[in-house]
Amino acid sequence: MNPATPAELPSDPLRSITRADMANLPIRRYAGNVCVVATPHDLAHALADLRQERVVGLDTETRPAFRKGEVHLPCLVQAATAHAVYLFPLRHRDAFPVLAELLSAPRIVKAGVGLAHDMRALKQVFAFVEKNVLDLGGVARASGLEQSGVRNLAGMFLGFRIPKSASTSNWAAPQLTAAQITYAATDAWACRELFLRFQSLGLLRAKPATADSGADPGGMTL
Numbered sequence: 001m002n003p004a005t006p007a008e009l010p011s012d013p014l015r016s017i018t019r020a021d022m023a024n025l026p027i028r029r030y031a032g033n034v035c036v037v038a039t040p041h042d043l044a045h046a047l048a049d050l051r052q053e054r055v056v057g058l059d060t061e062t063r064p065a066f067r068k069g070e071v072h073l074p075c076l077v078q079a080a081t082a083h084a085v086y087l088f089p090l091r092h093r094d095a096f097p098v099l100a101e102l103l104s105a106p107r108i109v110k111a112g113v114g115l116a117h118d119m120r121a122l123k124q125v126f127a128f129v130e131k132n133v134l135d136l137g138g139v140a141r142a143s144g145l146e147q148s149g150v151r152n153l154a155g156m157f158l159g160f161r162i163p164k165s166a167s168t169s170n171w172a173a174p175q176l177t178a179a180q181i182t183y184a185a186t187d188a189w190a191c192r193e194l195f196l197r198f199q200s201l202g203l204l205r206a207k208p209a210t211a212d213s214g215a216d217p218g219g220m221t222l
Contacts, residue, residue, distance in 0.1 A: 016146035017155045028160035029182050030189040033084035036176060037095055046079075046086040047098050053081045056102065057192030058112040058133075059150075060122065061171040061184055074121050075171040078188035085185035087176070096126035106131040111195035112188075113137040113150040134204075136194050143203055154190050157197045162186055 037046050050056060057080035063072040077088040077099055088095040103110060103122075112118065115135045122128070137148035147153070151162050169180055176184070198204050 015144060015156075017152055022152070022155045022161055025155055025159060025161040027163055028154075028158075028186070029163070030080075030085060030186040032185075032189070034087065034181055034185045035084055036087045036089070036181060037098075038089070038092060040094070043094060043098055046088075047101070049081050049083055050079060050086070050098070050102050050108070051105075053108055055109045055111060055192060055195055056081060057085075057188040057190070057195065058110045058115065058118075059184070059187040059191060060118045062121070063170060063172040072172075073125055074118070076176075076184060077122070078184045080185070080188035080192045082192075085188050087181065087184055089176070090125055091172075091174075093126075100126060100128035103128045103130045103133070108132060109134055109195065111136055112191045113148070113153070134195065136191060136198065139198060139203060150187060150190055150194070153194055157201075158190065158193055162190060 035042055035046060037043055057078075059078045060074040061076040061078070062074045073090075075090055077090065077095075079086045079088070079099075079102060088099060090096075099122075102108065103119075110130070110133045112134075113136050115133055119130050119133065136150075136153065140148040140153060145153075145156075147156070151164070154160060154162050163183070165179065165183070169177070169183075171180070173180075195204075
């Protein structure tokens with residue numbers, strides 16, 4: 001993973017948000033196009049859209065563990081573009097090459113929260129070498145914010161609340177419910193929106209591409 005270079009926060013920003021203030025925020029869910037990738041046509045459509053993007057919001061979901069020592073691998077990868085959110089159930093092995101290409105693409109920023117853990121877990125499912133992966137939580141902490149979770153960051157920077165109702169549901173189920181699909185899509189979409197918001201506030205700093213960075217000239221190397 002390539003760390004971001006944090007910039008100074010704008011004057012008098014929110015550095016944390018209380019539960020009471022969070023509860024008063026309006027709830028937002030992703031309302032755009034969602035594709036649960038299951039067919040060759042879905043894969044081709046997702047790949048074409050991802051390839052033309054410069055910034056993709058990224059998240060994963062894992063089957064919850066309720067017993068001590070119980071560990072599960074990720075079940076789902078979510079990737080948000082400007083046009084749609086693509087949900088990749090990892091029981092479909094045909095998705096692995098598409099996801100590996102995305103994660104290895106040096107010119108596409110993959111923005112999310114807690115991505116170091118996600119990358120380690122995904123490497124136990126399929127092989128890839130990640131490039132241009134940006135952990136927004138790390139940027140928040142390096143910039144002096146007291147909270148760095150996606151829901152707190154959405155409250156502080158996007159002004160809405162993301163519900164958590166489906167967070168501990170069975171992500172390994174053969175068919176995702178409508179609530180699971182919306183929940184998963186919202187998290188990836190929020191990560192992309194947070195990247196754009198951080199960028200507009202100057203919290204991210206563009207750096208010149210280097211010979212070994214894999215970024216094209218003028219691109220953002222994070």
